[in-house]
Amino acid sequence: LNVVECEVVDVQRCGCRCHVPECEGNSSMGVASAEQWAGADWAQWALPAEARCERWQPSQHACAPHVFDNTSAIACDSYVYQHGSSIVSEFDLGCQEWKRSLVGTVHNIGMLISLPIMGFVSDRWGRRSALVVSGCGAGLLGLAKSFATSYYTYLLGELLETVLGASVYPCAFVLMIEWLGVEHRILASLVLGVPLSLGAASLALVDYLAGYWRTWARLAYPPSLLLLLYPWLLPESVRWLVSRGRMHDAAHVIKRAAEYNGARVPAEALEKMLLEREQIGGSAETNIDEGLFTALLKYGVLRRRLCVCCVWWMSAVFVFYGLAVSAHGLRGAGGVHATYALVAAAELPALALNTLLLDRAGRRPLLTAALLLTAAALIAIPCLPEECLQTRLCTCTAYDFKFTACDGPVPAGCEISCRQRAELSAGRAWRSVPDDAERLTSRCRHRGTLRASSDI
Structure with missing residues (x-):
């Protein structure tokens, strides 16, 4: 969701040209209407054919071919945009290509911050907890970002949203694998991959129907808040619970799964598992906390x-x-x-x-x-x-x-x-x-x- 917004919805290029006050006054500043954009016949003598960030130097305040010196180009003071659907026109980025690219750079920086943090959170406090925090946090921040009033406020929202949201899919993937078992890894990949692909395609359709990046964000992000229901709907990974020494919680999840599936788990097997864990004692805790770096x-x-x-x-x-x-x-x-x-x-x-x-x-x-x-x-x-x-x-x-x-x-x-x-x-x-x-x-x-x- 964040990648689609960052690269396709918010910062997509839109047509822009210099504002020429000698020929159009101030009526077309900002986003031009279709008639204003298509009817600029004077552009052939007021604007260079290839350079959209420059215009010909006028000698006086008039709109005529002889007024503009086509050997002397000057930088634009302001811009006119063909569409107003992205932040490029919203925040008047014009020919400031570096600002447009900076959104992607900030997104990548957010990923660099997110990946080690959320990986640690997932391995320390659980897959389900990391999934809920990552998904809901990204949804809230993405929704808040749609109310940004300036370019730099938008950048801050992009950074914070990516820090929380970059790890949603890895957390969900590992959680599903640990539910289904290692032998069903391929099935887990298919089950998660199909909705992911269809969702990305649907987001493009939502953007097409919305036509404006703020509207798109306010439609696309709120469903992420449904992840708040996960603690009541989904169990924690049994494999993670066992690796953290929480054997009673793991046994409880196994019993609930057995009851739901109409299966019977021998009580002796669960008691034996708990007894073996108690006999291992604290020495195993040291191995559990060893960490990947060690x-x-x-x-x-x-x-x-x-x-x-x-x-x-x-x-x-x-x-x-x-x-x-x-x-x-x-x-x-x-x-x-x-x-x-x-x-x-x-x-x-x-x-x-x-x-x-x-x-x-x-x-x-x-x-x-x-x-x-x-x-x-x-x-x-x-x-x-x-x-x-x-x-x-x-x-x-x-x-x-x-x-x-x-x-x-x-x-x-x-x-x-x-x-x-x-x-x-x-x-x-x-x-x-x-x-x-x-x-x-x-x-x-x-x-x-x-x-x-x-x-x-």
Whole structure:
């Protein structure tokens, strides 16, 4: 939700030109009407053909061809916008491209802050708690951001919202895996991935219908507050409860699940589990609180696996988010909203391929094939029609694989911390990487799969 708003809804480019008071007075300052924008016949002698941030120097206050010196350009004092749907026209950013790009930079900084913090919160206080705090906090801050009265207030809201909301999906993914069991990781990926893809496409439709970024935010963010009901609707992860030594709570969750499913759990088995825990005593608490950093120093295998996960994330994120962000710059027959919706829907075939092939073809062969096909499609982009979506499909396959694979090679209790560190390494520079670097990364990144352990 935050990525869609940051890159597609709020800061999308809109047509703008210099305001020429000699020819239009002050009536068209700000957002121009359709007639004012289309009827500017004087633009051919008052404005340069290519430079939208400059206008020709006038010699007097009159609107005639001989008044404007087409050999001397001056910077615009104010701007006229074709549309008023984004913050570009709302806060009069005009040709201040750095301010528009700064929104994405602040978003990335928020992710760098969020990932380690929410990973620690999830592993320390529970998956459900982290999910509720992250989702509801992001919803509240996103809603508050829609009332921003200045550009810098908006930036502050963007930063705080990202700090809380960047970890919603990882928390939900790990919680579902720990509910279903490790053997159902692929199913968990499908169950979460389909609504995610459809939701992204729906958000583009909501923006199209709303037509204004504040209205879009006030429609899109309030449903996040439904996560406040999760403590009463969803149990905590049994695996996390056991890893934290809360055996009585884990037994209670197991009993409730058994009653709901009409199954019977032998009381002797639960009593034996609790008794074994009591016999272990406090020595296990030390191991529980060991932390990922200490484990990384102690175990070389864990270090290698974390490095492999970092390479996976870094290589996939460059293209996955790069294509998502660049989609709004395309101008297809259906406009920017239809283009983004189609790009989001391209994730659905990738989810289906993962579900069908991961157990049959194996993890490493499928990941290698997805990365190589992505590289080939990126290199071939100049020769492909604009509607071709093979690149997005392949990189979605690889990106979706990361969530499925990164849970296997790390100890219980620190899955999210490990994944957050891998995401952290990937998220630092993806937004600023040019297309050529994306293609170069795509060609060589598959080598990281050769370092993956076969049990993933």
